Amino acid sequence: xxxxxxxxxxxxxxxxxxxxxxxxxxxxxxxxxxxxxxxxxxxxxxxxxxxxxxxxxxxxxxxxxxxxxxxxxxxxxxxxxxxxxxxxxxxxxxxxxxxxxxxxxxxxxxx
Amino acid sequence: xxxxxxxxxxxxxxxxxxxxxxxxxxxxxxxxxxxxxxxxxxxxxxxxxxxxxxxxxxxxxxxxxxxxxxxxxxxxxxxxxxxxxxxxxxxxxxxxxxxxxxxxxxxxxxxxx
Numbered sequence: 271x272x273x274x275x276x277x278x279x280x281x282x283x284x285x286x287x288x289x290x291x292x293x294x295x296x297x298x299x300x301x302x303x304x305x306x307x308x309x310x311x312x313x314x315x316x317x318x319x320x321x322x323x324x325x326x327x328x329x330x331x332x333x334x335x336x337x338x339x340x341x342x343x344x345x346x347x348x349x350x351x352x353x354x355x356x357x358x359x360x361x362x363x364x365x366x367x368x369x370x371x372x373x374x375x376x377x378x379x380x381x
Numbered sequence: 382x383x384x385x386x387x388x389x390x391x392x393x394x395x396x397x398x399x400x401x402x403x404x405x406x407x408x409x410x411x412x413x414x415x416x417x418x419x420x421x422x423x424x425x426x427x428x429x430x431x432x433x434x435x436x437x438x439x440x441x442x443x444x445x446x447x448x449x450x451x452x453x454x455x456x457x458x459x460x461x462x463x464x465x466x467x468x469x470x471x472x473x474x475x476x477x478x479x480x481x482x483x484x485x486x487x488x489x490x491x492x493x494x
Contacts, residue, residue, distance in 0.1 A: 302481075312474045312485040313425070358424060366413060366438075367478060371424040 272297040276359050276372035283379050287349050291375045293359030294341040303342045306358040308374070313358055315346070317331065340360055349379045384408055386475045387486035394465055395494055401461045402489045404475030410455035411477035416448075419488075421470040431458040465493040 271295045283289055295303065302320045306313035317326045319335035319342055326333050330349075335342045346353055356374040363370070384407040394400050404414055407484045412433045417425040429450050430438045435486040453464035462469055475482040 312488045314485075315482075318482070320489055360425075362481075362483075367481060367483070368415060368427055368430060369425075369476075369483060370427070373424045 271334050272361055272363060272370040274359055274361050274370050274372035276357075278375060278378040279373060280378070282378045282380065283349055285350060287379075288345065289349060289377060290348045291344040291346075291357050291359075292341065293343070293372055295359075295361050296340065297361045297363050297370070299363045300337070300361070301364075304360045304362060304369070305333055305342070305344050306360065308356045308358055308368045315359075319361075322355070346377075349377075351379050351381055353377060354379045383477075383479055383482075383484045385475065385484050385486040387473075387475055387489050390487060391490040391492075393492045393494065395440050396466050397464055399461055399463045400465055400491060401459055402473055402491075404458045404460070404477070404486050406477040406479075406484075408457045409477070409479050411458075411479060413478040414452060414458040415476045415478070415483060416450060416458070416460050417433075417474045417476070419474060425474060428460075433458075435487060436491060464489065465491070467493045 275294050277292045304318050305316040317333045322337035328345045333344045358374045359372045360369040386405045388403045414431040416428045419425045422458045428443045431450045431452040439445045452458040474488040475486045
């Protein structure tokens with residue numbers, strides 16, 4: 271059974287701090303590792319990672335995958351209160367690309 | 382592009398009644414849709430994979446007779462929670478699969494009294 275483990279489960283920081291969220295995985299038939307941001311509703315897509323060592327970047331957010339060590343990190347620099355959310359990591363695998371989610375990291379950014 | 386809608390966005394029902402949730406891909410055709418459930422402060426758990434024109438594939442521990450899935454067209458999948466009970470209260474999210482990506486609907490919050 272595929273497993274995705276995220277850490278920490280929750281994190282409280284001040285505006286302007288930099289945070290690193292972790293995701294490790296044990297899966298069969300690796301296809302891709304995805305990061306989502308979830309506020310009140312359904313998750314919104316952030317990144318899809320398929321290749322090891324290549325950083326994906328979008329503004330203050332970046333992510334990288336290490337396929338040898340089976341983990342990924344999501345970095346957020348200069349955090350803002352609007353970054354407060356649950357960040358979900360998921361593995362997409364199998365013949366039907368189904369997603370296995372980690373439990374998420376609840377990030378709270380205080381002003 | 383790649384917009385997925387769900388209806389209703391929230392529903393309250395009495396214990397013992399059935400509730401139908403619709404998931405539509407608005408601007409693309411999806412042969413595969415997924416249904417997830419999310420309890421408060423927990424992650425999304427895949428319930429079933431819905432394939433157009435064939436029976437859904439349910440994850441272990443999900444009762445297929447309780448959660449009826451119908452994927453009758455390439456743009457619509459429905460999830461019916463039959464004889465709902467308070468423990469079925471949850472956030473139900475669908476996604477549609479296109480070009481190796483899943484696009485999520487906005488979710489349906491079900492409360493069973």
